[in-house]
Amino acid sequence: MSDRSTIFALSSGRPPAAIAVVRMSGRQAGAALKALIGRVPQPRQAALARVREPVGGEVIDEALALWFPAPHSETGEDVAELQLHGGQAVIAGVLDALGKIEGCRLAEPGEFTRRAFENGKLDLTKVEGLGDLIAAETQAQRRLAFRQLKGLIGDRAEDWRRRLIEALALIEARIDFSDEADVPEDLVAPALDTVRQLRDEIAACLADSGRGERLREGLVVAIAGPPNAGKSTLLNRLARREVAIVSPYPGTTRDVIEVHLDLGGYPVTLLDTAGIRMSDDPVEQEGVRRARERADMADLVLWVIDGSVSDLSSAGRDPYSNGRQPSHAELWLVKNKNDLVSSQSLGSHESSPKEWINRSFTMSARTGSGLDTLISALAAHAQAYFAATESAIVTRARHRRAFEETRAALDRALEQRCTGREELIAEELRAASTTLGRLTGRIDVEDILDAIFRDFCIGK
Ligand SMILES: Nc1nc2c(ncn2[C@@H]2O[C@H](COP(=O)(O)OP(=O)(O)OP(=O)(O)O)[C@@H](O)[C@H]2O)c(=O)[nH]1
Ligand SMILES: [Mg+2]
Missing domain, CATH: 1.20.120.430 (tRNA modification GTPase MnmE domain 2)
Structure with missing residues (x-):
């Protein structure tokens, strides 16, 4: 159990900001307010007050002060709150003044909430x-x-x-x-x-099926496929920023790159992986091993191939062609580099649908054509996946x-x-x-x- 000193901290975000909230909790919270603003306001009523440096009396700022006497406060202890102007020097001045008050110290991470738990205000969940x-x-x-x-x-x-x-x-x-x-x-x-x-x-x-946990972490979508197919270009497109290095040299991506996206209100974790191929380079081999491992654990695999290469078998081997068990993940085929395909030959390689492909998309990660269709499909998939989760409690x-x-x-x-x-x-x-x-x-x-x-x- 923590000691019973009065704790204080900046509870709002990083300064400078319009307003900064400094909170205090503990037996000395009332005394601290008195030292800074000369009085303790009516409980739960905002009061405008000058905040002064307790020793010299210099005015630091004008603030709104709030007072929540125990036990009807967030922590269950006496709690005081000052809403100050959110400047660096204002905050530093107030925190410094509080630190000089007997029995007051800076809070540790989560300490307000921990006191709320210890005082029975919140259970662990x-x-x-x-x-x-x-x-x-x-x-x-x-x-x-x-x-x-x-x-x-x-x-x-x-x-x-x-x-x-x-x-x-x-x-x-x-x-x-x-x-x-x-x-x-x-x-x-x-x-x-x-x-x-x-x-x-x-x-x-x-x-x-673990969907509540998934919703905390996001639906995992792995981008996998042969080298140079445009996987990293696709990741950058979906993330709308240059997250992964793109180059014309096969074997560019070595490690798994992870990006968190909000697709239609649902969290999606997107993974870019090393192009899957046989390699003598031990670093690339390790990248391929990780790529396979992550693709295996993903909820959905986007298997990206260079669609400008004549057919599926030469554009990219079957993802599960080396005798491994197919993973349980759904797999979507993304035929990329559509901009390199002449209009006459379009659609010519729809001929041999493989049983491991759940859906198929044609697009160009370079020009962005076909990207919206893929994004809508991903958002719809996330929504359908999480639809049942709205009632999940685990x-x-x-x-x-x-x-x-x-x-x-x-x-x-x-x-x-x-x-x-x-x-x-x-x-x-x-x-x-x-x-x-x-x-x-x-x-x-x-x-x-x-x-x-x-x-x-x-x-x-
Ligand atoms: N013409 C065209 N080029 C593309 C397209 N998408 C990617 N490229 C190019 O293809 C090359 C490889 O792209 P990357 O995104 O690095 O491919 P990758 O699949 O991540 O490759 P590895 O990381 O090596 O496995 C780069 O030169 C890209 O600019 C596309 O839709 N059309
Ligand atoms: Mg790459």
């Missing part, structure tokens, strides 16, 4: 939702994060835990009073009914693990029903409830706290 909301780059990510911040998963897990504990109480009553005549014979059956229901609800949440591996462990414990409890060994059932239910408690942070979580709060910025 809500903390994660808050972190995701700040990091959200697309509207779909924002919606998912906001739902989590508002307790979509945390409240559900708490509700499951509560029902689990009720079922456990019934079974324990049965164990404790098994000799006494006035204990109803069948306490176990209704308890196990509850357990079965819970197991089904948890299983339903897990059956979302957004992290940590949640998935907790739910899987819970489900496994419930399964084991249900298996014990025939044996009639109630102590074993009780033990599994206890294990399940502990796992759920860890998810929301109600139970021994010190070890995961640091990992979660580390990703926050200072002032949050």
Whole structure:
């Protein structure tokens, strides 16, 4: 647990800016306000005030001051907020003045939120939702994060835990009073009914094929294909900037290059990979190995070929031609360099559709022709992929693990029903409830706290 000094930080973005927000939280927050503006305003009412350097009395700025006395504040402690002019020197002056006040110190990353957690204002899943909301780059990510911040998963897990504990109480009553005549014979059956229901609800949440996690990270689209086909040119086109080096020499791209895009409100991670071919160069070989690995793990592969070369087999070998198992990813063929194809020969290589191609596009990454069609198809694909995700509640591996462990414990409890060994059932239910408690942070979580709060910025 953190020490109880009063913390302060710049909570708004990098100066210079129109407005800067400096927040304080802790027992000295009121005293700090008094030292800077001479008074403590009415709770939750904005007050205009001169901010002065406490020792010399020089005016630093004029600001709006807000006061949120404990416990009705974000952190659950006394919180004060100053909305200053967002200049570098103003902020430095105010932070400097605060640092000189006894018992006040600069906050560490995520420390405001950590105090909110420690004071029971947020459970761990809500903390994660808050972190995701700040990091959200697309509207779909924002919606998912906001739902989590508002307790979509945390409240559900708490509700499951509560029902689990009720079922456990019934079974324990049965164990404790098994000799006494006035204990109803069948306490176990209704308890196990509850357990079965819970197991089904948890299983339903897990059956979302990991799309909630994907929405946090983005749909992964790998651009792969033979060397010199124009993969990097396509990546630059889609990213609308020069991310990858393009050159007329085959084997230009060696490492995997990653770009994050917002396609129609959905996050897409685009990967440019090394052209796939046999090579004696160990560096290129490693690039090809990585290219294959990433393409294998992608949700969609854009297999780019030089469409000006007469047919598919000479333009690029079958991506899975060397005896490897086809990956589960969908594969779209992109026939590039359409600008080099004379109009008479257009369409001449539609002849041999391969079964591994889900869709086919003809375009020119150089002139941009056909690019809009590809972008629309990608956006539609992302939308269809994520459509089911709007209801997903599992957004992290940590949640998935907790739910899987819970489900496994419930399964084991249900298996014990025939044996009639109630102590074993009780033990599994206890294990399940502990796992759920860890998810929301109600139970021994010190070890995961640091990992979660580390990703926050200072002032949050
Ligand atoms: N005419 C024409 N040239 C293109 C087109 N797209 C790419 N090129 C050119 O093809 C060459 C190779 O392009 P890159 O984007 O580097 O190809 P790559 O597939 O990334 O190649 P590697 O990284 O070596 O695998 C460059 O000279 C590009 O300018 C296109 O649509 N039309
Ligand atoms: Mg390249």
